[in-house]
Amino acid sequence: MSESGVKRVRTTSWSAGPGCHGGCGVVATVKDGRLVKLEGDPEHPWNQGRLCSRALAMTQYVHHPDRLRTPLKRAGERGEGKWEAISWEEAYDLIEARMKAIRDEHGPESFLFTIGTGRDIYPWISLLAYTYGSPNIVFGLSGNSCYATRISACKMVQGDYMVFDAAQWFPDRYDDPRWVQPECIVIWGYNIPASCPDNLFGHWIVDLMKRGTKIVTIDPRLSWFASRSEHWLQLRPGTDAAIAMGFLHVIVNEGLYDCAFVEKWTNAAHLLRTDTGRLLRESDLRAGGATANFVAWDAVRSAPAVWDAASQAYPAGAQPLLEGTCEVALADGGRVACETVWTAFRREVDRYPLDRVAEITMVPAEQVREAARFYAKAKPAAIHWGVPIDMTPNMTPTAHALAALWCITGNLDVPGGNVLARFAFNAVAYALPGTKSVFAPSAEAEAKRIATDRYGIFKKFSLRAQTDVTLEQIFTGEPYPIKGMWMAASNLIGGLGQDPKRWVEALKKLDFVVAVDLFHTPSTQLADVVLPAASFLEKDGVRSWWVPLQTINKAMTVEGCKPDIEIGFELARRFDPGFQWESIHDLLDDILKPSGMTFGELQEKGWAFPPEGHPSAPYRRHEKGLLRPDGTPGFCTPSGRVELYSTLREEWGLEPFPIFEEPPLSPLSRPDLAAQYPLILSTGRRSPVLYHTEHRQIPWLRALDPDPIVEIHPATASEHGIGAGEWVWVENSFGKALFKAKVTLEVPTWMVMAAHGWWFPEEPGAEPSLHGAFRSNANNLLPMGYQGKDGQGAPIKHGLCRVYKATPEDVIHA
Amino acid sequence: MREKKPRNGLLIDYEFCTGCKACVVACAQEYGWPAGQGGMRVTEILQELPKGRGYLSFLPFPTESCVLCAGRTRKGLKTACEQHCLAAVIRHGPVQELAREMERKPRMVLWAPR
Numbered sequence: 001m002s003e004s005g006v007k008r009v010r011t012t013s014w015s016a017g018p019g020c021h022g023g024c025g026v027v028a029t030v031k032d033g034r035l036v037k038l039e040g041d042p043e044h045p046w047n048q049g050r051l052c053s054r055a056l057a058m059t060q061y062v063h064h065p066d067r068l069r070t071p072l073k074r075a076g077e078r079g080e081g082k083w084e085a086i087s088w089e090e091a092y093d094l095i096e097a098r099m100k101a102i103r104d105e106h107g108p109e110s111f112l113f114t115i116g117t118g119r120d121i122y123p124w125i126s127l128l129a130y131t132y133g134s135p136n137i138v139f140g141l142s143g144n145s146c147y148a149t150r151i152s153a154c155k156m157v158q159g160d161y162m163v164f165d166a167a168q169w170f171p172d173r174y175d176d177p178r179w180v181q182p183e184c185i186v187i188w189g190y191n192i193p194a195s196c197p198d199n200l201f202g203h204w205i206v207d208l209m210k211r212g213t214k215i216v217t218i219d220p221r222l223s224w225f226a227s228r229s230e231h232w233l234q235l236r237p238g239t240d241a242a243i244a245m246g247f248l249h250v251i252v253n254e255g256l257y258d259c260a261f262v263e264k265w266t267n268a269a270h271l272l273r274t275d276t277g278r279l280l281r282e283s284d285l286r287a288g289g290a291t292a293n294f295v296a297w298d299a300v301r302s303a304p305a306v307w308d309a310a311s312q313a314y315p316a317g318a319q320p321l322l323e324g325t326c327e328v329a330l331a332d333g334g335r336v337a338c339e340t341v342w343t344a345f346r347r348e349v350d351r352y353p354l355d356r357v358a359e360i361t362m363v364p365a366e367q368v369r370e371a372a373r374f375y376a377k378a379k380p381a382a383i384h385w386g387v388p389i390d391m392t393p394n395m396t397p398t399a400h401a402l403a404a405l406w407c408i409t410g411n412l413d414v415p416g417g418n419v420l421a422r423f424a425f426n427a428v429a430y431a432l433p434g435t436k437s438v439f440a441p442s443a444e445a446e447a448k449r450i451a452t453d454r455y456g457i458f459k460k461f462s463l464r465a466q467t468d469v470t471l472e473q474i475f476t477g478e479p480y481p482i483k484g485m486w487m488a489a490s491n492l493i494g495g496l497g498q499d500p501k502r503w504v505e506a507l508k509k510l511d512f513v514v515a516v517d518l519f520h521t522p523s524t525q526l527a528d529v530v531l532p533a534a535s536f537l538e539k540d541g542v543r544s545w546w547v548p549l550q551t552i553n554k555a556m557t558v559e560g561c562k563p564d565i566e567i568g569f570e571l572a573r574r575f576d577p578g579f580q581w582e583s584i585h586d587l588l589d590d591i592l593k594p595s596g597m598t599f600g601e602l603q604e605k606g607w608a609f610p611p612e613g614h615p616s617a618p619y620r621r622h623e624k625g626l627l628r629p630d631g632t633p634g635f636c637t638p639s640g641r642v643e644l645y646s647t648l649r650e651e652w653g654l655e656p657f658p659i660f661e662e663p664p665l666s667p668l669s670r671p672d673l674a675a676q677y678p679l680i681l682s683t684g685r686r687s688p689v690l691y692h693t694e695h696r697q698i699p700w701l702r703a704l705d706p707d708p709i710v711e712i713h714p715a716t717a718s719e720h721g722i723g724a725g726e727w728v729w730v731e732n733s734f735g736k737a738l739f740k741a742k743v744t745l746e747v748p749t750w751m752v753m754a755a756h757g758w759w760f761p762e763e764p765g766a767e768p769s770l771h772g773a774f775r776s777n778a779n780n781l782l783p784m785g786y787q788g789k790d791g792q793g794a795p796i797k798h799g800l801c802r803v804y805k806a807t808p809e810d811v812i813h814a
Numbered sequence: 815m816r817e818k819k820p821r822n823g824l825l826i827d828y829e830f831c832t833g834c835k836a837c838v839v840a841c842a843q844e845y846g847w848p849a850g851q852g853g854m855r856v857t858e859i860l861q862e863l864p865k866g867r868g869y870l871s872f873l874p875f876p877t878e879s880c881v882l883c884a885g886r887t888r889k890g891l892k893t894a895c896e897q898h899c900l901a902a903v904i905r906h907g908p909v910q911e912l913a914r915e916m917e918r919k920p921r922m923v924l925w926a927p928r
Contacts, residue, residue, distance in 0.1 A: 037843060040898055051898045053839035193832030193900070203900040206830055210902075222860075224832050227869045688834045699849035700842045704835050745860050745868040 005032045009555035010041055010606060014543050015119035016489060016518050017061055017535040018054040019691030021199050021545065022120070023047075025607070026055060028537055028555040035062045035537060035556060044607070045171050045548070047201055053689045057700045061535065062558060066519055066697055066761065068532035069560035078508060079526050081766025088562070091529055096574045098512045098528075099132065102483045108133030109448040110483040112470065114490040115139055117692060118147065118199075120541050120552065121488050123429045123591075124568030126439045126463075128486065131576035135441040135449040136465045140496035140503075143787035143794030144467050145390040147198060148433050152461040152792065153399035155434040156648050158407065159636030160627060162418040164382035166204035169419070169547055169618050171609055174211070178612075178619070180415035182208060184230075184378030186216040186371075188402070189240065189797075190386030191223045194686035197386065199421075199545040205384070214378070216371050218243055220682065221711075221753060222746045231371035234748060237682050238392045238663035238798035239361040243368060244401035245660055246357035248349045250372035251409065257376070258410030262322070265622060265634075266407060267641040268342035269296040269320035270307065271328065275336050278650055282306045286331050294639055295328070296320035297340070304328050312632040312640045341645040345404075348657040360660065376409050380416035387684065388797050393786060394661040395793025396457065400646065401658035407642045415619050420627070422616040424549035424608070425595035429542050433461035438590050448480070455791035456652035466791045468784050471497075474506040484512040488564060489533065493522040493773050495693035495757035498782040498796065499734070500774065516567060519697060522773035525765045532561045539563030542588055542599065547616065548607040549595055654790055663798050664786050673800050677732045679716070680751040681801035683778040693757040708758035708776035710739035712803065716752070717743040720803055727806040730754055732799060735780035738806055752803060754778045821926055822882050824893070825912040826874055827903040829921035833858060833872030837895035837904060844883065844894040853880035854895050874904065876927040882906065 007030050014022025025044025029037040038058040042049030071091035076082030086094070102111055113129040113136065115122055122137075129137050143149070154161045164185055170176035185205060192202035209215060209228070217229040218240065226232040235243055251257050262268050271280040271294070282289030285304060298305035298318040305318035314320060323346070325339045354365035361368075375381050383406055389398050411417035423435065431437035441449070450473060451466035452459035458466055474482045485507065490496060497503040500522075507513055507526045515527035524530045538561060541552035565584055573579045581587040588599040595608065602608060610617040615626045625633045634640035638647040649656040667674040689701040696702055710730055712722060722728055724743040729736050730752065739754055747753050756779070760772035774780060781801060787794050833856055841853040855877055861869045874895070876882075883893035887906060891897070896904040905912060909926050916922045 042897070049892075049897050050900050050902065051836060051840070052900060053835045056836060056839040056843050056898060059843060193834050203832070203834075203902075206832060206901045210830060222868045222870055224870050224872075227871070228829075688832075689839075700839050703849035704838060745862060746870065 006030070009553055011537065011553040011555055012543050012550040013055050013536055014541070014552055015121060015536050016533060017058055017537065018052060019117070019694045020054070020196050021118045022543060023196070023199060023201065023545065023550070024051060024055065026051065030556045033556060035059050045173055046168070050203065052196075053701060053704070054691055054695060057698050058535070058537065060698050060700055062537060064519070064697060067558065067561070068518060068520065068530060069558065070532060072530040074528045078528065079767040079770070081525060081764065083530070091531060092570060092574070095514055095529060095571065099484065099575070102512060103133060106481055106483050109136055109445065110481050111136070112465070112482060112485045113137045114485060114487045114492065116490040116496055118430070119489060120430070120536070120543065121564045123431075123437060123439065124564040125486070125488050126431070126437065127572050128568040130439050130441045130445070131572035131579060133442070133445055133575070135445040136470070137463065138465045138467060138470050140467060140490060140492045141794070142468055142498045142782070142784045142796065143390070143393065143395070143792055144462070144464060145395065145792075145794050145796055146387055147390065148462060148464065149390045149395055149792040150385065150399050152433040152457050153396045154403060155461050155636070156396070156457065156643070156646055157400055157403040157637070158412065158642045160420040160422065161432070162406075162412065163198060163200055163421045163546065164205070164384040165416050165419045165618070166200070166208060168200070168204070169609065174207070178415060180380055181211055182213050182380050182382045182416040184214045184216060184375055184381040186218065186375055186381070186383040187225050188218045188383055188385040189388030190384060191221075191225070191686055193224055194688040195691070216375055220748060220751055221685065231367065231374055233361075233363045233367055233371055235361040235363050237388065237680055237751065238666060238795065239660065240389060240392070241394055241398040241401050241658065241660040242352065242357050242360040243363065244398065244405060245349060245352035245658065246354055246361075246368045247372040247375065247405055248401065249352045249354065249357070250369050251376045251405070252346055252349050254373070256373065257408040261410045262342065262408050263320075265642055267294065267639045267643050267645060268340065268345065269322050270294040270341050270639065270645070271297060271304070271326070271338040272341060272344050272645065273336050273338055279645065279647065280328060280336075280338055284330055285328070289331070292638065297324075297326040297338070307639070309638070309640055310630070312634045345644050345657060348659070352660070380414055381409065381411055382406070382416065382418050390793055391684070391796035392663055392798065393788035393793045393795060394659075394663070395788055396790050397655060397658045397661070403642070404644055404658060412642070413619055413621055419618045420621060421546045423544040424547040424616050425544070425610050425614065426616055427542070427544045427549060427592050427594045429544055429591050431463060433463060451791055456648065457790045457792060460648065466787070468787045468794070469791070471502065471506055471784055474509055483510060485510055486514045486516070487523055487527065488516040491521045491523045491693040493526065493770060494759040495777065495779065497784070498779045498794070499784045500777055500779050502784060516564060518561070519761065520765050520771070521693065522759050522770040525767070525770050531567060533567070534558065534561045534563040539565060540584065540588065540599070541565060542591055542602070548609045549592070549602060550607045551599065551603045553603060652790065663795050665795050665799050667800065670800065673733060677800035677802045679801050679803065681730065681732065681754065681781060681799040682751055682797050683754045683756045683782070684797060685753050685755065687755065690757070693759065696759065697761040707740040708738070709742045709755045710803070711742045711744050711747045711753040713745065713747050713749040714743050715749050717741060720805070722803065722805055727811045728803050729806050729810070730781065730801050730803050732781050732801040734783050737778060737780045738776050738810060752801065820908040820910060822887070822906065822928070823909040823912055823924055823926035824876055824882070824895070825905040825907070825915055826923050826925065827919065827921065828871055828873050828923055830901045830903045831856070831872040831874060832901050834900045836898045836900050837874050840894040840898040841880075844886070847879070851879065853877055873923070876925050880927040882928050
């Protein structure tokens with residue numbers, strides 16, 4: 001404390017407040033218990049003093065007059081906007097009684113726990129759900145279409161997730177001699193200046209550009225990056241997989257791949273049976289052979305060579321054939337013709353000659369060829385992708401194609417490439433697909449997680465229920481009834497859930513709904529109990545989302561509010577008689593145990609980087625045996641190699657090679673709809689000052705982005721008689737919403753981009769308004785139930801619509 | 815005679831300004847400006863280039879309310895906008911020094927608001 005009553009607290013921003021996925025080091029100045037300033041921490045290696053508008057507006061956020069400051073109990077009908085203030089003790093008692101009654105009568109799985117974007121809420125909602133006994137943690141987007149689906153897809157192909165390399169692994173960052181600057185970064189559907197998704201500081205890419213990294217942009221919008229790119233491919237939304245297959249076509253046929261990596265580290269040499277189309281396994285060759293062992297053709301002995309998955313090796317001296325066909329004798333005495341995975345992969349890739357790619361994507365063939373060559377010849381090069389990859393039903397094959405790109409070009413886990421990302425020191429607070437935290441559902445509960453019986457990738461990697469199936473189950477009650485919901489910072493009605501009116505109906509079917517948030521939202525208005533949550537400045541916590549390992553340090557309190565960790569902890573203690581932690585700090589110590597530090601010790605340091613040789617520190621970990629639990633070199637996949645042919649997709653009865661499939665609601669797949677709705681509707685472009693559904697009540701931020709905007713090309717606007725700044729309806733067969741036209745060259749003539757997450761905190765909370773939740777809600781035009789074949793991905797970025805001017809009466813409210 | 819104090823200014827590298835508006839809110843926080851006012855504005859400029867190409871730029875502009883954070887810089891701190899600029903494209907300093915910096919790189923603009 002420098003002056004009396006003034007303290008400066010160094011902490012990590014994550015969650016409520018800026019709303020983002022966090023990581024920035026900040027210094028909070030608190031005077032007499034009030035936040036008077038929040039600044040970037042110049043000493044922090046992550047952001048080096050820089051800070052975004054949302055974090056810089058925290059004084060208006062923390063002390064906002066509309067913040068919820070006491071638990072509320074519904075006084076009238078649900079949605080009537082009548083509330084009674086109750087104490088925390090009353091709220092806990094009421095919640096405990098109601099939730100226990102539902103558990104006793106219907107089973108714990110009948111209670112859902114919903115969350116929003118990646119916050120420091122997920123660990124505590126997991127703690128709560130799993131101690132209560134429910135496996136059903138739900139994320140509201142159709143097809144679970146944000147990030148977790150990409151992670152699952154990457155786990156499937158290469159065993160680990162990965163991110164672009166901006167030297168974030170090292171305290172001295174770009175000065176570290178181990179790091180190499182990427183020569184090229186492909187920005188695939190991602191407008192970094194506006195957000196920092198995926199646990200990356202968006203502007204690291206700008207740092208790299210200043211140092212000379214060249215950019216390739218894949219985006220239908222003329223983003224800031226697109227303007228500054230060596231190559232900009234302005235594709236039709238939803239055709240990303242076709243561009244990726246086009247890239248592979250160029251790279252494979254022009255020999256621009258890293259042959260040594262393909263031979264040694266992928267399953268390219270494994271044999272496929274031409275009769276069944278499936279992988280040949282040791283069990284096919286001899287009775288008692290392992291089904292987990294695959295087979296290659298040994299070019300030296302002209303005989304099959306078994307790939308022993310346990311030792312990750314072929315017999316000594318074997319030289320597996322990479323390309324070609326062979327005939328193999330089977331255990332049953334028959335013979336079968338086989339080909340290598342690489343041969344079949346090349347055939348799949350050859351289905352995408354560039355003229356076909358151009359036809360699908362609307363990008364001229366020559367542009368695809370030049371961009372593919374540029375990427376493949378740059379060493380090292382990284383690809384960084386955004387949610388458009390998730391937001392299409394063909395999401396898993398799209399991710400598979402992209403993973404194949406960085407793998408076969410030799411850019412996986414190399415300096416300056418796509419580097420494998422693990423939780424720092426393997427300390428996991430927020431478990432992502434394929435990882436385990438200290439909280440886990442019981443096997444009995446896990447068996448009931450919604451849709452795991454239907455979708456293999458959900459069962460194998462994801463920790464959540466499949467959203468579309470969950471919504472249906474609320475209405476059908478099959479295979480078991482859904483009776484309650486816990487919503488934590490999860491604005492299903494105001495921007496997260498597609499078809500928001502259906503979500504309203506669903507909430508009304510439930511017997512008991514608890515909402516935890518900092519402000520009232522359209523969603524909290526439909527709850528029975530609302531609990532006032534705390535911002536990141538009001539709590540202790542840890543952050544291990546990739547590196548470094550950081551603590552969140554409580555700087556202040558706001559009377560009446562409690563952090564999610566405390567709420568989860570208190571109720572978990574009530575739900576589980578065997579609850580094992582004495583205090584929150586005990587729990588944090590437990591999470592941090594793999595780092596060898598206690599919460600207090602890490603707090604002293606502020607942040608810590610895993611040392612070289614640790615599995616959570618780069619590079620080339622597959623060569624060093626740092627990835628697999630058995631310590632053998634290789635990847636955490638069934639074969640131990642990067643799987644160009646996915647063993648798991650084969651098992652799940654899905655296309656084992658990457659493919660492009662036409663989206664379900666496009667001009668090509670639905671010409672009948674396109675006749676009425678000729679424009680492609682895309683949504684979800686990020687605002688640099690508003691995070692998803694948040695911040696509409698923060699004056700500094702709202703002034704910078706005051707209205708729901710739809711971007712329309714000048715020619716299209718003129719054709720429809722729409723002037724700049726006029727209010728227009730965007731409409732399709734699912735619904736309509738009101739937006740203010742931004743007439744701009746940022747979008748092509750054939751597409752409009754509607755902002756998402758719009759509701760109006762200044763309007764009445766009671767129904768039918770629900771804070772104006774349905775007036776400018778892009779989700780009115782988006783359906784639920786169009787998820788991908790594996791449950792992952794949904795058509796959120798590529799619908800159809802028409803636009804027309806709103807009447808003066810329509811505009812009165814707006 | 816007292817030597818005239820050098821005039822200070824802000825050098826902006828608009829090639830790399832991404833329009834994040836951290837400078838606007840950093841200034842608002844520093845001086846408690848009401849929403850909509852403050853020492854910094856960011857303008858979006860979408861240029862139409864030949865062959866149907868577009869080019870998106872942003873330009874931070876110090877308004878009449880910019881005081882070049884005299885109080886902060888006296889204490890050896892960066893201006894609020896320079897410290898927080900996510901793209902690190904704002905530099906505060908004596909105009910003459912910043913003008914020399916401009917020789918080295920195109921797409922820069924030098925403001926001397928006070």
